[in-house]
Amino acid sequence: MTRNKMMHLKRSSGFACLTVGLLISSLGATQALAQSGNAACGSLKNGYGPYDYRTERGNPLYLVESTHFLPNIEALISGHTATRPGPDIDYTLRAFPNHHRALMAMMRLGELEKKPKPSGSRYTVECWLERAILFRPDDTTVRMIFSSYLNKNKRVPEAVAQLDQATAIAKENAFTHYNLGLAYFDMRLYDKALARAHRAMELGFERTELRDLLQKAGHWQEPKIPAADTPAAAPKPEQ
Numbered sequence: 328m329t330r331n332k333m334m335h336l337k338r339s340s341g342f343a344c345l346t347v348g349l350l351i352s353s354l355g356a357t358q359a360l361a362q363s364g365n366a367a368c369g370s371l372k373n374g375y376g377p378y379d380y381r382t383e384r385g386n387p388l389y390l391v392e393s394t395h396f397l398p399n400i401e402a403l404i405s406g407h408t409a410t411r412p413g414p415d416i417d418y419t420l421r422a423f424p425n426h427h428r429a430l431m432a433m434m435r436l437g438e439l440e441k442k443p444k445p446s447g448s449r450y451t452v453e454c455w456l457e458r459a460i461l462f463r464p465d466d467t468t469v470r471m472i473f474s475s476y477l478n479k480n481k482r483v484p485e486a487v488a489q490l491d492q493a494t495a496i497a498k499e500n501a502f503t504h505y506n507l508g509l510a511y512f513d514m515r516l517y518d519k520a521l522a523r524a525h526r527a528m529e530l531g532f533e534r535t536e537l538r539d540l541l542q543k544a545g546h547w548q549e550p551k552i553p554a555a556d557t558p559a560a561a562p563k564p565e566q
Contacts, residue, residue, distance in 0.1 A: 368454035371462055376422040379463055388423065395419045401432050403439060406447070412436065413447025420455050424462040425469050430455060434476055452476065467493040467503050471510050478514060486514065494523070501530035508537045517546035525550040 371377055378387050395415040399405050406412045413436060419429040436445040437452040444451045450458070456473040463469065470493040477486035490510055497503040508523030524537045528550060541547040 368450055368458050371424060371458060373421045377424050377462060378422060380423045380426040381463070381466065383423070391419055391422045395422075396426075396429055396432075401428060403432065403436055409447060411447045413445045415447075416445075417448045417450075420458070424455075425459040425466045427468050427472065430459060430469065430472050434472070438479075465496050467497055467500070467507070471506065474510060483514070487516065490514075490519075494519075499530060501527045501532035504530065505532050505534065505537060509540075512537065512540055512544075517541065517544060521546060521548060 375391070376387065380388070394407060395418045397407055397415075400407060400412045400415045403412050406415045408415055408418070412432070416429050416433050416436065419426055420433065423429065433445060433448065433455050434452055436448075437443060440446060443453065448455075453476070456469070456476060459466065459469045460473065470489045474486040474489035474493075477483075477489065490507060493503070494507055497507065504523045505527040508520045508527065511517075511520035511523060520537065521541055524541060527537070538547060
């Protein structure tokens with residue numbers, strides 16, 4: 328083999344190794360993005376937080392809400408650090424990704440402006456909801472809020488899937504089962520609503536609005552009471 332051919336083979340081999348290496352690196356980056364959620368929705372890392380809205384009810388929540396989620400902001404009247412409410416709601420959701428009321432406020436702002444990405448928000452409404460679920464997948468309230476958003480945008484199968492996932496993780500929380508029943512009812516999924524109503528009753532929840540709604544719609548059934556075991560007959564004494 329001539330020297331020129333040997334040099335050509337070495338260069339080709341080196342290029343092939345480099346190509347494979349870049350491909351592996353690219354696949355690794357893709358997998359990392361997939362594991363971290365929608366890349367367009369940014370990182371959950373934040374200079375302040377992120378905190379869990381359900382459990383962090385101390386100073387961090389007070390500091391954020393007293394500046395960035397005042398009543399005028401939640402009502403979408405005006406902002407505090409800006410003239411519009413969007414930047415303040417944005418800040419609140421970066422510090423508390425699963426802040427239930429702030430998520431609903433951002434949804435309403437998108438509806439009001441008729442924009443998927445409200446003014447002053449760095450992400451779309453859907454991104455904020457995806458970030459909240461990525462942050463705390465077991466937050467059933469976030470899933471119900473996301474379901475409402477999907478249903479309003481005529482993405483019914485996805486909306487139902489969010490409610491079904493919330494049902495699967497509701498465990499023994501009677502209030503959650505009840506609220507899920509209301510959400511299913513709003514989507515006219517009466518069998519699923521009835522099942523949640525029965526589960527809430529089984530767990531001791533006493534409010535009757537869901538039952539009344541199902542009765543009015545003609546879809547109420549009393550929960551079935553398991554039949555008591557019949558005691559075995561005593562054997563007759565031998566004669």
